[in-house]
Structures are given as C-alpha cells and as structure tokens.
Amino acid sequence: MRLLFGVIRLFICWFLWLIFGFPSAGRVLIDALSSPDKNIRSIAAMLLVKSGKRAEPLLLEATTRRESLPLVLTVLGSIGDPAVIPHVQQFTEDENPSVTHAAREALKVIQFGAKRP
C-alpha cells in the first residue's frame, strides 16, 4: 500500500510540475531518485525521461549537487539530447567508478541515438 501511495504522490507532483511548473514538485521527482524503494526510483526516473528536455535543468542541477549521480546521468542519457554531452563528459573521469561508467554509457547512448534515423 505504501508503494501505491508513493506512486500516486509521484504522479501528482509530475502533473503539478508539468502543468503549473512548480519547481518544488519537480524536485520531488529528483529526490525520489534516491528512494530506498527501487519501484519508486524507477518510476521517478521514467517520469523524468518522459518529460524530455524539460527535465534537463532539474537533472543538471542535481549533477552539480552530485545527487544520485549514476542514475541522473543514465536519465540524461535516456533523454538523448546531444546538448548535454559537454556536461556529461566532465563525469567520464570521475573518481567514483559508478559515476564514470554511467557517464560513459550515457554518452554512448546519446551518440548512438543521434546517429539513428
């Protein structure tokens, strides 16, 4: 039941953020990326990807705070916007191997997507 409420909360915040642009509602999605529940983490990440480029400012801000960094980088890679390549690139030599790996994979996905018809 807690999971169900958690998902409903994410959806409400997502709608508030998309429709009214409340930044605090968008922040809830970013915070959910570090939830202990994998279902909540996954759903928040999927909603951010579904928001497309609109989510990028929130995600880039999260990278500067190093919040849930590997997952945030994977979300950026999933959105596939070549404009974020320079930002993602700076994490390819990070001291944390999980971050390095996520950044490199995200770059590969963005570059692969850009080449696809």
Add this chain to the structure above:
Amino acid sequence: MPYRMVTKPIPFPRAFGAASDAATLSQAAILLIMGLEIRRDRAMLTHHRSAMRTLRVPPINTRGRRVRMDDAESRLGVYPLGAERQVLPVRRYRRLAEDCRKQPNPLAVATLMEACLRHPHDLVRAAAAISYFALTSEPRRLIRILEDCTRSDDELTREVAATGLAKLAPEHPRLLELARPPSPQTQGSSTHTSVLVHGTWAADEQWWKPAGDFHAYLLNNCRPDLYANADAFSWSGAYSESGRALAATELQAWLGAHGIQDPYLLTHSHGGSVVMLATQNGLNTGPLVLMSCPVHSIYVPDFSRTGPIVSIRVKLDLVILVDGGGQKFTDPRITERILPIWFDHFASHSPSVWQRYNLCSKIPP
C-alpha cells in the same frame, strides 16, 4: 529452505488455517498420517499413535474405496490440475479441514487432499500427493506432482517427494537421475552457458552481478552454468529505444567475444526487450526467461532463433504501468507464470520469491 524450529505443532484442523512454518510442517505431517489411515497401515499407525493424538488427526475409514477425481474437484469448485496451479485462500483450507473433522468420510478427505495438491507450499503438495494416492481414482497425476517436488528448492520437500516417488513408482526415471552421483559434466541440466541480463536503471545495481544475491541464488540453485566472471554482460540501462538498440548490438558482440553460442538467457524488465531485439538482429539463443518484461509490439523475439520462452511476472506491475507496456504476452509460444504478488516490479528477481514459488522448476531445463 531452513524452517523455524517447531516446538509446538499445530493440531488439526487449526493447522490448515495458518501459513507459518509450524503450520506448513504440521499440515504435511497430518496429511501423511491420514495417508497411513487410508492405506490402513496398522503397524505405522500404532507407531505414530502419540503424534496422532498431539496433532488430533481424525479417525478415517475409507474402506478401500476410491473417490472419483471429478467428484472431489466439483465439490471444491476447481479446475483439473494443469500447467497453471489454482491458488486457494488459506481460509478455504481451514474450512475443508473443519468439514473433514466433522464428517471424516472419503469425499471430505479427498476434497481436502485435492485442495492440498494446489497448496502454495510444495511440501504440503508432496505430502498430499503421497497420501491421496490410495484414495483418488486418478493417481497417475500425483506422480507428476511428486516428480516436480523432487526439484524443489527445499531439501525436506525433495527428500519427502523422492521417498514417496520411490514407494509409489519405483521404476520412475527421475529416481535414477537422483541416484546418479553428480559429476562436473552432469551438474546442471543443460549444455548452455546462462547469462543474466539486467533491466533499465540497473547497471549500477548488485543483484545481477557475480556474487550479487540473485546471481548467487541462480548459480547455486538453478543454473550452475551461469556466467560468473567479473566481466559479466552489462548495458547502459537507459530508458530509451536507442539505449536498448545499442544494448542489443553490445550483447551480440559480448557473446561473440566470449565464444558463447545459444546462451540460456535470464532477463529482467527491458533486459528482455534487449534480448528480443538481438534475436531480430540474428542472435540465436537457447531458452529465454523474461522476468517482469514489459510487452511492446516492437519487442518481439524471432521465435525461429530462440528456445522455449517463459515470462514470469507479478500482477499489476506499477513500473510497467508507468512504462506504458502490457504485461501479458499473447503469443502462445511464450509460457506465462503469474506470481500471486501485486505491484512490485522487482519481486521477480528476488531470491526469496524464487525460493517460495519454486521458480527454478518453472523455467526451461
């Protein structure tokens, strides 16, 4: 599966109204004693008189009569035993046991045993199959249940089932398999190399990596041929078509580089989509196990290139709901295994869920 130590067994019929370890073990013991009564095994009944009193097993006299399977099934209102096991609520078992206590006639006993053949715990299923053998008109199907239970994750269930099988069908080929000492060549059930493919967002997670909990569970209980070197296959885990398309080419390259042909693939979530794309690109695989895989029309396997396919999923998976995919594969070539669990996308790769529902025996060999 280690059981909690039982210091106080639960008597009949109360044992059938609970789902604890003590209840499960008590149910199995009661059913086995009922089997002695059905077979009128006086020597063993005398031997277990004290246990019968403690467990309050009702006196049963079936007079050697066999109960028609249809009668028991129609009284129970269940389908015949088939590929999909019907799950009955615990209160139903309690009510059937209560009926049996009030009127321990052959039909009441047969109905309880018929219900226990559908029990969620395989130890109870094995005990029911052994005891019901002398009472049902269709004993052959019970052999299949026992054979199935010899592959249980639970050692006690395996022992009980194998002993029952040896008594009821001493020529059964499964007994020869069990008697054969394992050797490096015969360990495991196939010549494939198994490979685990994680899903979206999971590249950084531990469960699928060698020494991760699910990897270790599969390796030790289901797939001794599971790839276990440090350079296990991984992909970006990106939530995009591009990410999956890239992963499909990477999977083919990884398998080629490791000289692995026709791998047995176990996948979670969109890891299944990655594999299905790879088969469209020409990858040949052995059996394919899809765990919580979202159903999308663009991700279908090339059936001419895959072995048997099993899809294991929970009910109303919330992550798949958000993903927008379906849950049910409509192609009859994909066998569906639906777990009696709701919402949780990750339950399908939980070792405890695999153990509880004996999923090792539900995937292709």
